[in-house]
Amino acid sequence: MRAQDAIDRLGLIxxxxxxxxxxxxxxxxxxxxxxxxxxxxAAAQPLAPVGFVAYWLGVAGVGGVIGFAAAARSYAHEEDDLERRRTRRVMAQFLPCLLAGGAVTVGVARADAVQLLPGLWALLFGLGVVAARPHLPAAVWFVGAGYVAVGAALMATADAEPSGWAVGGVFGVGHLATAVALRGRREECHE
Known part of the structure; x- marks a missing residue:
């Protein structure tokens, strides 16, 4: 076996x-x-639907910065090359749902069907969670499936004026459930 073949096989391993x-x-x-x-x-959202999309895009932006900052800190200061490769793979699996969410937001907002966005956002985010599942604790699959199911239900029952709880409640509870699943997995690994 040549040295290059061995190096290539190590990369595959x-x-x-x-x-x-x-x-x-x-x-x-x-x-x-x-x-x-x-x-x-969700609790603080103004009752008027004017600005609904901008409000929730702002909240999502802040949440994204929080999540990205934690992952970036780990990537820069704690991960070795193998872990960094895994980080890039997980992000590559999750990124399409975020890009699709952005594209859907523009299209749905232009079509004046904003009431469908909470369900679409939950559905797309859930698909991203399920796509990243091979690298996450098994319990996270249930969270992803929950986002998909709730997203479908929200789309089927969408009111003319979307509720902030349909976004903040769903994503708030979903993220808290994900944190519990992640925390449980960390505790398992440290025992």
């Missing part, structure tokens, strides 16, 4: 190991903080 391990970059405190932010934002 690293890729296989990265797929088999649970990704530690989603930090339970950061995920829980995003969940709390969602619940607080």
């Amino acid at each position: 690293h890729d296989q190991l990265a797929r088999a391990e649970v990704y530690p970059g989603f930090r339970p405190p950061a995920v829980a903080l995003v969940g709390a932010l969602g619940l607080l934002a």
Whole structure:
């Protein structure tokens, strides 16, 4: 066996190991903080539907910064090359749902069907969670499936004026449930 073949095989072995391990970059405190932010934002949302999309995009932006900052800190200061490869893989699996959510938001807002957005956002986010599931604790699959089911139910029962609880409540509870699943997995790994 040539040296280059051995190096190539080591790369394949690293890729296989990265797929088999649970990704530690989603930090339970950061995920829980995003969940709390969602619940607080739902409680604080103005009753008037004017600005609904802008309000929730702002909340999502703040939540995204919190989550990204925690993962970026881990990536920059705590992860080795193998863990960084896994981080890139998990992010690549999750990114399409975020991009689709942005595209759907623009299209639905332009079509004046904003009442469908809470369900669509939950559905797309749930698909992203399920897509990243191979690198997350098994319990996270149930959270992803919950987002998908709730998203479908919200779309089927959408009122003319969307409720902040349909966004903040769903994402708040979903993120808190994810934090519990992540925390449980961390405690298992440290025993």
